[in-house]
Amino acid sequence: MADIIDGRAIARQLDEKTKAEVDALVAAGHPAPGLTVILVGDDGASQVYVRRKIKSCEKVGIRSNEHRLPADTSQEDLLALIDQLNRDPEVHGILCQVPLPDHIDTRLVLRSITPEKDVDGFHPVNVGRLSTGTGGIVPCTPLGVMMLIHSVIPDLTGMDAVVIGKSNIVGKPVANLLLDAEATVTVTHIYTHGLPAICRKADVIVAAAGAPELVKGDWVKEGAVIIDVGITRIMDEETGKERLVGDVAFDECQHAKAITPVPGGVGPMTIACLLANTVQAAKGLMGVNKDVSSDYHDVPSRSMFTGNGNIPNE
Numbered sequence: 001m002a003d004i005i006d007g008r009a010i011a012r013q014l015d016e017k018t019k020a021e022v023d024a025l026v027a028a029g030h031p032a033p034g035l036t037v038i039l040v041g042d043d044g045a046s047q048v049y050v051r052r053k054i055k056s057c058e059k060v061g062i063r064s065n066e067h068r069l070p071a072d073t074s075q076e077d078l079l080a081l082i083d084q085l086n087r088d089p090e091v092h093g094i095l096c097q098v099p100l101p102d103h104i105d106t107r108l109v110l111r112s113i114t115p116e117k118d119v120d121g122f123h124p125v126n127v128g129r130l131s132t133g134t135g136g137i138v139p140c141t142p143l144g145v146m147m148l149i150h151s152v153i154p155d156l157t158g159m160d161a162v163v164i165g166k167s168n169i170v171g172k173p174v175a176n177l178l179l180d181a182e183a184t185v186t187v188t189h190i191y192t193h194g195l196p197a198i199c200r201k202a203d204v205i206v207a208a209a210g211a212p213e214l215v216k217g218d219w220v221k222e223g224a225v226i227i228d229v230g231i232t233r234i235m236d237e238e239t240g241k242e243r244l245v246g247d248v249a250f251d252e253c254q255h256a257k258a259i260t261p262v263p264g265g266v267g268p269m270t271i272a273c274l275l276a277n278t279v280q281a282a283k284g285l286m287g288v289n290k291d292v293s294s295d296y297h298d299v300p301s302r303s304m305f306t307g308n309g310n311i312p313n314e
Contacts, residue, residue, distance in 0.1 A: 003258040005148050005227075007265040011272035014147070015060055018275045022061040025279075025288065033282035034063040035093040035119065035274075036085050040078060040104065041071035046097045053095070056271050062278055065091070075104045079112050086114045092282035093119035095274070116285055119277040121173070131176050137277050142173040144269025145206055145227050146181070152225050152258045153204070157182040162199050164188050164215070164247065165208035170229055174206050195219075207247035217252025226259040229266050 026032055035057055039050050050066065057064035067081060078096075085091045094117045100106050110118075115125040121139035129136025153159070161183040165171040171187060178185045183204065188195055190209075199205055199219040207215050208229035220226065230247030246262030253259055260266055282288075 002226075002254045002256040003152070005151060005258050005260045005265060007144070007148060007260060007268045010147060010151055011144075011268035014269070014272040014276060015056075018062075018272070018279055019060040021279045021283075025282070025286070026061070030282075030286050030288070031090065032061055032063050033092045033279050034065065034090050035095065035278045036065045036067065036091050038067045038069065038078070038081065038094070038096045040069045040073050040097075041101050043099065046099070050097055053271055053274065056275060057278075060275050062275060063090075071101050073101075073104075075108070078104060078109060082109065082112045086112075086117065089285075091117065092285050093117055093278040095120055117281055119274060119281055121277065122169075127168070127173075130173055133176075133180055137281060138177070138273075139169060139173045140270045140273040140277060141170050141229065141266060142177055143273040143277070144266055145170075145174050145229065146177045147269060147273075148227055148260060148266065149204060149206075149225060156204070159183045159203040160186070160201055161204040161206065162186045162188060162202040163206045163208065164195070164199075165210070165229075167208065170208040171206075174208065178204070178206075205248075209247050211247055212245045213247070213249040215248040215253070217249060217255070220253050220256055222255050223257045226253060226256050227266065228260050228262050231262055231267065 022032055037050050037053060039046055054064045054066060069078065082094065082096070085094050094113045096109055096113065098106055100109060110122045111124060113123060115123045115136070118126055118137055121137040126136035130138060149156070156178065161178045163171050163175045163178070163185065166187050166189045175185050175187045186198055188198060192198070196219045199215065200221050202221070202224055204225045205215065205220065206227045206229065210230055210232065212230065212232040212234055226248055228246035228248040232245055233242045234245055236243045244263055248259070250259065250261065
């Protein structure tokens, strides 16, 4: 049986370190880090995500503020708000929840957030810094993926890793982080030929294609580590009820060394890494350190874990 990599447990450990950093900043006379979240429109899923982020901020001592704007908010007004937040010294992190209404240029909006406050790590400056290994804020989900991998494999040097999916949000940044960890990386996508054979050679598989149960058991070699980023609601034919599944056929892959569940794997890490990024951004803006989350080792990763990575479920 594969070890289950418990994202909830690892996220709690990261939150504990984040809270300790916040407490240390305040004890040294600095203000608590401040995160501002912007939500445009009434998308139900986005509202849930924002509530979770605000609640999580409270637990670790981060000051949070929320701007809820109507769906017909103009792009000009949204950009003006972001400009105001960019110039506000009490705001250390800015997050604009996506998706945005169709009349708003999402890329333009994300580019308008100053890189030092871009806690999502989506600004082209932070993307460029990551790809060249020169610092910047690391996107939350890829950062969490690396922590989950390192909980099982502290040293990735020379290992074969396959990333399924080449999105700008997950696939490409994960590939860059794996390269930085000295793994040999193959990035696959919808036009890749012979995907099962490619996966069978991998020591690490990161599945981020958004295709439910794409990765089958016979795609995975004995002892591989699998990180399942996908999450999709499907109808269970036996029960007639919806259930959440990932990009990996979980039950078929129990011969792996370790695997993340869905839910309870990557998901909890995303918010925990957002909080960690906010603290690192605040430290950079306050001059407490020179870099702004310049390397994913700035937050707990390899050093948090020892042993064989058999992290118990809740």
